[in-house]
Amino acid sequence: MERVMMKGNEALAEGAIRAGCRYFFGYPITPQNEIPEYMARRLPEVGGVFLQAESEVSAINMVYGAGGAGGRVLTSSSSPGISLKQEGISYIAGAQVPCVIVNVARGGPGLGGLNPSQSDYFQATKGGGHGDYRLLVYAPGNAQEMVDLIGLAFDKAEEYRNPVMILSDAIMGQMMEPVALPAMRTETTEKPWATTGKQGRSKPNIINSLGLVGEDLERINIELQAKYARLAAAEVRYETDGTGEADLIVVAYGTSSRVVRSAINRLRQEGKKVGLFRPITLWPFPKEALASLAAEGKRFLVVEMSAGQLVEDVILAVNDRAKVSFFGKLNGTVPTVREVYDRILSSLPEGGEG
Amino acid sequence: MTHEMVCAGFGGQGVMLIGQLLAYGGMLEGKEVTWFPSYGPEMRGGTANCSVVISDQPVGSPIVAEPDGLIAMNGPSLMRFKGVVKPGGVIVYNASLIEELPEQPAGVRLFAVATNELAQEIGNDKVGNMVALGAFLGLSKVVGLASVEAALEKVLPERRHHLIPLNISALRRGWALTEG
Numbered sequence: 195m196e197r198v199m200m201k202g203n204e205a206l207a208e209g210a211i212r213a214g215c216r217y218f219f220g221y222p223i224t225p226q227n228e229i230p231e232y233m234a235r236r237l238p239e240v241g242g243v244f245l246q247a248e249s250e251v252s253a254i255n256m257v258y259g260a261g262g263a264g265g266r267v268l269t270s271s272s273s274p275g276i277s278l279k280q281e282g283i284s285y286i287a288g289a290q291v292p293c294v295i296v297n298v299a300r301g302g303p304g305l306g307g308l309n310p311s312q313s314d315y316f317q318a319t320k321g322g323g324h325g326d327y328r329l330l331v332y333a334p335g336n337a338q339e340m341v342d343l344i345g346l347a348f349d350k351a352e353e354y355r356n357p358v359m360i361l362s363d364a365i366m367g368q369m370m371e372p373v374a375l376p377a378m379r380t381e382t383t384e385k386p387w388a389t390t391g392k393q394g395r396s397k398p399n400i401i402n403s404l405g406l407v408g409e410d411l412e413r414i415n416i417e418l419q420a421k422y423a424r425l426a427a428a429e430v431r432y433e434t435d436g437t438g439e440a441d442l443i444v445v446a447y448g449t450s451s452r453v454v455r456s457a458i459n460r461l462r463q464e465g466k467k468v469g470l471f472r473p474i475t476l477w478p479f480p481k482e483a484l485a486s487l488a489a490e491g492k493r494f495l496v497v498e499m500s501a502g503q504l505v506e507d508v509i510l511a512v513n514d515r516a517k518v519s520f521f522g523k524l525n526g527t528v529p530t531v532r533e534v535y536d537r538i539l540s541s542l543p544e545g546g547e548g
Numbered sequence: 549m550t551h552e553m554v555c556a557g558f559g560g561q562g563v564m565l566i567g568q569l570l571a572y573g574g575m576l577e578g579k580e581v582t583w584f585p586s587y588g589p590e591m592r593g594g595t596a597n598c599s600v601v602i603s604d605q606p607v608g609s610p611i612v613a614e615p616d617g618l619i620a621m622n623g624p625s626l627m628r629f630k631g632v633v634k635p636g637g638v639i640v641y642n643a644s645l646i647e648e649l650p651e652q653p654a655g656v657r658l659f660a661v662a663t664n665e666l667a668q669e670i671g672n673d674k675v676g677n678m679v680a681l682g683a684f685l686g687l688s689k690v691v692g693l694a695s696v697e698a699a700l701e702k703v704l705p706e707r708r709h710h711l712i713p714l715n716i717s718a719l720r721r722g723w724a725l726t727e728g
Contacts, residue, residue: 199572199583283583337607369610370568370583372575456608530613 197372202337202362203228204371207236209341210268213348214379215294216242217267220258221249221275224308225364226464229270235357240378250275254282254295256283261286261293262401266348266387270296272364273314274305284323284358285366288403288414290421292351292382295329296360298367309526310364310449315503318361321476326415328422330429331476333447339474345376354425361476363499365449365528382546397434428467431474432483436462439471442542443487445508446497447473451530454497460501468538476504479513488512495541497521498535549604550650551690552612555631556597557621557642562677565703566619567598569681572699573600573691582610595624602690617688619680626650640684642676659687659726666721675718682722693723 202206204422207229210218230246237244243260247253253269260267266496271279276297286293297318301311301473318331330350333345340362347358389399405411419482435458437443444453451472471494473480488494494516495506505520512518524530555567564585570582576670585598598633599612616637620626623646626639633639635655644664652658663676670679685693700712 197575199568199575199581363609365584370571371607371610372581433623452607453609453611455606459605459608528611530611531609532613 195374195433197374199542200337200373201228201368201370202334202340203298203367204232205337206340206344206360207232207360208375209344210294210348211240211242212376213266214382215266215268215348216220216240217260217265218244218269219247219253219260219267220241220269220271221247221253223272223275224297226272227463228296228367229296232264233268246501247318247502250278250511251282255288256305257293257295258282258289258291260288262289262389264385264390265407267293268296269293271297272298272300273302273311276517280323283329284327286331286357287323287327287404288325289401290355290418291401292355293358294347294351294358294360296362299361300361307526308440310365310499310528311526312363312448312450312498313500313503314361315476315498315500318359319479319507327418328356328425328477330354330356330425330478331361332358333361333365333474335433335446335451335472335474336444337369337373340366340461341373342377344414350429354421356421356425360381361448363449377488382529407478411503425467426478430478430480430483432480433470433474434483435470435472437469437471437487437492438468440492441467441537442493442495442539443469443470443471444495444497445473445484445504447476450497450499453525453529453531453534456531457538459533460535461538466539466542468542473504479500479507479511481507484508484511485513486517492516493541494518495538497529497537503506549605551602551617552613553600553617553619553689554597554612554617555619555690556595556625556629557677559594559596562674563619563621564598566677566681567600568687568703569696569699569716570600570604570691572703573695574624576695576698579603580605580607584610595628597625600682611640613665615703617684619684620646621680622646630656638687640680640687644676654675657687659683660678661722661725667718669713670717670721672714675715678715678718680724682719684722686723686726687717690703693719715717
């Protein structure tokens with residue numbers, strides 16, 4: 195298949211269009227502006243709607259409406275903007291409306307900076323908004339996965355009637371890489387629940403997240419938890435590279451996983467046995483795969499661009515069966531290959547003489 | 549084999565473009581490539597740079613900290629990056645703006661190109677970046693000249709395609725400096 199060079203943000207946007215996305219609502223913020231810019235140009239060409247809202251809060255509620263009416267709808271933002279959207283995301287999760295939300299993360303807290311960061315991991319995977327809800331969260335590791343995972347995200351959002359998040363970061367968004375684009379998809383899913391008019395039915399479809407009577411809300415939550423259990427059982431994705439024979443397994447996603455890969459390649463040339471475990475779904479987290487590697491007696495090192503968020507899930511997954519060390523870079527800095535190389539070397543058993 | 553390069557200069561000198569041409573040329577040769585720009589609250593007239601990686605394997609980090617190739621189009625860029633170029637590496641610098649010959653880093657080949665004057669000879673002072681890139685290709689052989697020429701059609705927007713022959717002349721002029 196022919197490959198073209200695209201920025202991660204543009205690859206994601208074109209991937210969304212080809213997956214049948216026809217509605218985009220958003221508000222500008224660096225470093226994700228290439229997504230709305232691309233959608234503004236491209237959506238009218240395919241008969242879609244691009245709308246720049248007056249705020250992130252408006253945009254996410256437009257997503258709620260368009261998704262409720264059965265549209266394939268996307269919004270994107272970066273960390274502070276994603277925080278503003280959290281109320282809407284909770285409502286969308288409660289109302290079981292499919293949509294895709296992209297976070298091209300930057301450093302925080304607060305307004306923070308424009309540099310890449312992975313400090314929104316907790317927000318993406320543990321809630322962010324109020325209530326017992328879950329998002330399916332994908333973390334692309336290259337431009338091709340931007341295309342592939344955004345397509346999958348729309349399918350899974352509709353299959354489970356649940357919001358799906360793509361957690362990217364500034365480097366993933368700004369970097370150009372070769373991508374092979376899929377053909378434009380035209381098929382649509384049946385959405386008998388969507389608010390598209392009664393169309394001869396006796397009862398109207400209603401989309402809301404309200405459960406005022408206690409038993410109603412309990413029933414809704416039981417239904418949601420059953421759905422999340424199905425999701426957790428079926429949708430885990432991860433990549434392993436050399437974990438079988440490794441003395442040490444480095445766990446990293448997104449940009450961190452790229453730096454780790456360079457460091458591991460250097461170490462392997464020196465005869466060291468180091469593996470990479472890269473979660474592709476951050477929720478559901480690939481805890482069983484990590485648990486069985488821990489049972490084999492592996493050691494782990496978690497590398498992330500945060501003060502330590504992913505590492506908590508790794509510790510929970512291995513549950514005292516393995517040693518887990520941590521290397522985090524705080525907001526705005528990306529670990530260098532040399533830093534990660536040194537840290538892996540000092541984490542190897544017998545001080546690195548593997 | 550993995551080649552890691554940095555292209556740096558003032559905003560407007562076309563350093564992002566030559567970085568993209570390198571990456572696209574590498575891709576056309578079937579390699580794995582990345583291009584990563586400096587971005588953010590950049591100052592108008594300030595320096596811009598991009599990292600390019602070309603490899604036979606999937607590329608790890610797209611950020612190049614220790615390049616084996618550097619194209620420096622202005623003095624601040626040369627000062628910033630010349631110390632991190634690996635031994636055995638190549639630096640092409642813009643002698644039109646960098647008059648004083650910088651100290652030669654150990655084991656690194658330093659190659660001066662008077663990009664502005666050469667570009668004017670070709671007939672358009674905007675193609676100095678292409679002269680520098682041509683010289684870099686001639687010295688480093690990272691990507692074939694023909695692949696970069698083919699990449700012009702992919703990287704330049706269609707309304708600029710009439711300028712492709714001019715850009716090819718500039719690339720070849722730079723390449724010729726390194727022959728013989």
